[in-house]
Amino acid sequence: xxxxxxxxxxxxxxxxxxxxxxxxxxxxxxxxxxxxxxxxxxxxxxxxxxxxxxxxxxxxxxxxxxxxxxxxxxxxxxxxxxxxxxxxxxxxxxxxxxxxxxxxxxxxxxxxxxxxxxxxxxxxxxxxxxxxxxxxxxxxxxxxxxxxxxxxxxxxxxxxxxxxxxxxxxxxxxxxxxxxxxxxxxxxxxxxxxxxxxxxxxxxxxxxxxxxxxxxxxxxxxxxxxxxxxxxxxxxxxxxxxxxxxxx
Numbered sequence: 001x002x003x004x005x006x007x008x009x010x011x012x013x014x015x016x017x018x019x020x021x022x023x024x025x026x027x028x029x030x031x032x033x034x035x036x037x038x039x040x041x042x043x044x045x046x047x048x049x050x051x052x053x054x055x056x057x058x059x060x061x062x063x064x065x066x067x068x069x070x071x072x073x074x075x076x077x078x079x080x081x082x083x084x085x086x087x088x089x090x091x092x093x094x095x096x097x098x099x100x101x102x103x104x105x106x107x108x109x110x111x112x113x114x115x116x117x118x119x120x121x122x123x124x125x126x127x128x129x130x131x132x133x134x135x136x137x138x139x140x141x142x143x144x145x146x147x148x149x150x151x152x153x154x155x156x157x158x159x160x161x162x163x164x165x166x167x168x169x170x171x172x173x174x175x176x177x178x179x180x181x182x183x184x185x186x187x188x189x190x191x192x193x194x195x196x197x198x199x200x201x202x203x204x205x206x207x208x209x210x211x212x213x214x215x216x217x218x219x220x221x222x223x224x225x226x227x228x229x230x231x232x233x234x235x236x237x238x239x240x241x242x243x244x245x246x247x248x
Contacts, residue, residue, distance in 0.1 A: 041217075042217045042220075042221075045217070045221055046220075046221050046224065049221050049224070049225045050224075050225070050228075052225075053225050053228055053229060056229075057229075057232055060195060060232075060236070061236075063191070064188075064191070064192075064236065064239070064240070067184070067187065067188055067191070068243060070184075071184045071188075071243065071247070072247065074091070074180050074184070075091050075180075075181070075247070076091075090179055090180060091179065091180055091181050092178075092179045092181055092182075093181060093248040094169065094174050094181050094182050094185050094244070094248070095172050095174070096185075096244060096245060097165055097168045097169070097172075098245070100161065100164060100165050100168060101165060101241060101245075103161060104158050104161040104162060104165065105237065105238070105241060107154050107157055107158045107161060108154070108155070108158045108233075108234050108237055109234060110154055111150075111151045111154035111155050111158065111230070111234070112230060112231055112234040114147045114150045114151045114154065115147070115148075115151045115226070115227045115230040115231070116227060116231075117143075117147045118144050118147035118148045118151060118223055118227065119223055119224060119227040121143055121144040121147060122144045122216075122219055122220050122223045122224075123220065123224075125144065125216060126216045126217070126220050144210065144219075144223065145207050145210050145211075148203050148206055148207050148223070149207065151203055151230065152200050152203040152204065152207075155196055155199065155200050155203070155230075156200060158196070159193050159196060159197065162189055162193050165189070166186065166189070169182070169185070169186075181248070185244055188240050188243070188244065189240065189244075192233070192236060192237055192240055195233060195236075196233050196237075198229075199226065199229050199230050199233055202222070202225075202226040202229065203226055203230075205222065206219065206222045206223050206226055209222055
């Protein structure tokens with residue numbers, strides 16, 4: 001008489017499943033909000049984004065270095081007076097509204113602080129994402145978008161402040177074509193403001209990515225590069241301000 005023995009399920013340690021040995025192992029992470037912060041794909045994407053930022057930063061730096069060289073050379077370069085037919089200096093130092101420029105500088109430096117807070121918040125959120133996926137565990141309310149919004153608002157106020165500076169310069173009799181020094185001032189400050197607007201666009205995109213529930217990895221990369229660019233713009237403004245204030 002034959003005896004039937006109960007079936008035994010053998011668990012494959014590689015797959016975590018029993019029975020069919022042909023099932024492939026299950027790999028978690030990478031594409032959702034539940035972790036994957038250490039995935040090779042994330043680090044490759046972050047590295048590519050950083051390389052792109054450095055290329056952009058070098059290009060912008062070369063642009064302002066060329067402006068600086070032209071500024072310094074033109075400052076001491078004599079010009080021909082069409083009336084007297086004699087060489088002379090036509091460089092007239094601009095009467096800068098220093099108080100207004102200092103307020104704008106404080107606004108931009110403050111926005112750099114809030115940008116850094118946003119970067120740290122998203123890094124913390126990404127590190128805690130696997131813990132937040134556990135039922136019954138709350139990791140607190142996300143404040144990344146709040147800091148991004150404050151940064152964008154301060155950046156917009158800075159640009160408005162620059163426009164007020166330009167209006168004050170006009171009230172003092174310094175227009176774009178008044179003399180070479182005023183021309184350089186408008187070119188340098190306007191070029192910086194345009195590049196800062198690009199940073200504001202990046203911040204708006206970062207907030208949109210969060211509202212659209214993009215993966216935490218994608219949001220981390222966007223905010224990381226946006227923060228580097230924003231700090232670069234703040235440092236660049238300090239350089240431009242010092243150039244205009246002390247090399248006159």
